[in-house]
Amino acid sequence: MTAVESRPAGVLAESPGHRPFGARAKAFVALTKPRVIELLLMTTVPVMFLAAEGVPDLWLVLATCIGGYLSAGGAGAYNMYIDRDIDALMDRTSQRPLVTGMVSPRECLVFATALTVGSTVWFWYLVNPLSAMLSLGANAFYVVIYTMLLKRRTAQNIVWGGIAGCMPVFIGWSAVTDSVSWASLVLFLVIFFWTPPHYWPLSMKVKDDYERVGVPMLPVTAGNKVVARQIVLYSWVMVAVSLSLQPLGYTGWFYTVVAAALGAFWLKEAHALQSRAKAGITGAKLKEMRLFHWSITYVSLLFAAVAVDPFLH
Numbered sequence: 001m002t003a004v005e006s007r008p009a010g011v012l013a014e015s016p017g018h019r020p021f022g023a024r025a026k027a028f029v030a031l032t033k034p035r036v037i038e039l040l041l042m043t044t045v046p047v048m049f050l051a052a053e054g055v056p057d058l059w060l061v062l063a064t065c066i067g068g069y070l071s072a073g074g075a076g077a078y079n080m081y082i083d084r085d086i087d088a089l090m091d092r093t094s095q096r097p098l099v100t101g102m103v104s105p106r107e108c109l110v111f112a113t114a115l116t117v118g119s120t121v122w123f124w125y126l127v128n129p130l131s132a133m134l135s136l137g138a139n140a141f142y143v144v145i146y147t148m149l150l151k152r153r154t155a156q157n158i159v160w161g162g163i164a165g166c167m168p169v170f171i172g173w174s175a176v177t178d179s180v181s182w183a184s185l186v187l188f189l190v191i192f193f194w195t196p197p198h199y200w201p202l203s204m205k206v207k208d209d210y211e212r213v214g215v216p217m218l219p220v221t222a223g224n225k226v227v228a229r230q231i232v233l234y235s236w237v238m239v240a241v242s243l244s245l246q247p248l249g250y251t252g253w254f255y256t257v258v259a260a261a262l263g264a265f266w267l268k269e270a271h272a273l274q275s276r277a278k279a280g281i282t283g284a285k286l287k288e289m290r291l292f293h294w295s296i297t298y299v300s301l302l303f304a305a306v307a308v309d310p311f312l313h
Contacts, residue, residue: 019102027097031080031108032073032115040072040168041065042300046307047172047187050250053310056176060127064175067123068168071135074115075164078143081108083151086213092206130174138167152214155221158203162195183250186241187306191299193238197231197270198295201288224286228270228277231291235270239263242302251306252313258305262298269294 044064048056080087080098084105087093097103103111116139123132146161166188173184196218203210203217204227210217219227242263246256269291276286 023102027100027102028111030097031077031103031111032069033076033079034073036076037069037072039296039299040165041068043187043191043303044068044168044172046303047169047184048176049307049310050183051173051176051181060175063122063126064131064172067119067127067131067135068171070115070119070122071139072168074112074119075139075142077108077112077115078139079147081105081112082143082147084108086215089213090206090209092209127175128178130178131171134167134171134174138164138171141167153216155216155218157215158199158217159196162192162199165195166191182248183245186245186248186250189241190238190302193234193241194295194299197234197238198292198299200227200231201273201290201292201295203227204286204288205292224277224282225274228274232267232270232274235267239267251309254312255305255309259302262302266291266294266298 045061048061048064080096083093084096084098087096088099093099098105098108116136119139120132120136123129123135142161142164146157146164150157150161169184169187169191170180173180200218204219204224207217207219211220218230239259242259243256245251245259246253273286273288273291
């Protein structure tokens with residue numbers, strides 16, 4: 001039994017008067033899942049450069065980033081409110097604010113709602129209504145479709161739930177053009193096919209956590225060989241989709257060279273993981289986190305190339 005199992009999730013570890021202001025402030029920031037938001041904004045801003053075919057209005061970029069943080073932060077807080085029962089039983093999430101009692105469930109729910117409403121109003125009046133609706137849709141998809149309906153029911157949870165993480169591409173494009181386009185759809189699909197092979201290696205690492213709480217992540221319901229094969233399949237599709245921007249006329253040589261080089265290294269790592277899984281290697285020697293860490297570098301550099309390419313052709 002872990003230390004957190006002795007106290008129900010959301011029950012305050014200490015009275016509100018003994019919760020330091022600084023620690024409370026950090027806890028509310030943690031509710032927004034800032035590391036996840038960093039990845040989301042990393043795909044939003046470069047798309048704005050591509051849509052503008054150069055440097056977009058910098059105030060618009062700032063407004064879009066602030067609105068995106070508020071919206072994604074609200075979704076993250078709702079997710080922690082809904083998942084506070086299983087978060088208390090998983091090592092990876094045992095220090096989240098609702099589990100430790102630094103924030104109460106009621107406070108979390110109010111905070112999440114305020115961020116969601118605030119972000120929608122912010123986007124509507126300071127960016128445009130289309131971006132506001134896309135942002136609200138992404139929030140609702142993550143909370144309702146992924147967290148409430150898919151996460152605890154199917155191993156395909158991260159595949160379809162990942163759609164919410166693709167929406168910043170549409171939001172960034174619509175912020176500049178007040179529309180969506182084939183280019184934004186291609187980049188949406190890049191993130192769609194990137195998400196499972198990005199997250200499944202982490203799921204392999206913390207498989208015992210998910211198994212303990214009954215969340216059917218693919219590594220829980222299938223063996224490492226099956227998971228690795230799926231990672232390779234999604235990786236090949238992702239790389240192919242990433243290379244379609246140039247034939248469609250949206251990018252030039254720079255993006256294509258970067259995408260090809262990054263894709264080649266990704267496929268090398270994905271196939272190496274599959275080879276280790278096929279050989280029956282487990283534990284630290286499986287090195288599944290190599291691909292997880294590389295996936296973050298991959299998407300960062302790929303979207304950096306998206307931002308730079310308009311200046312080179």
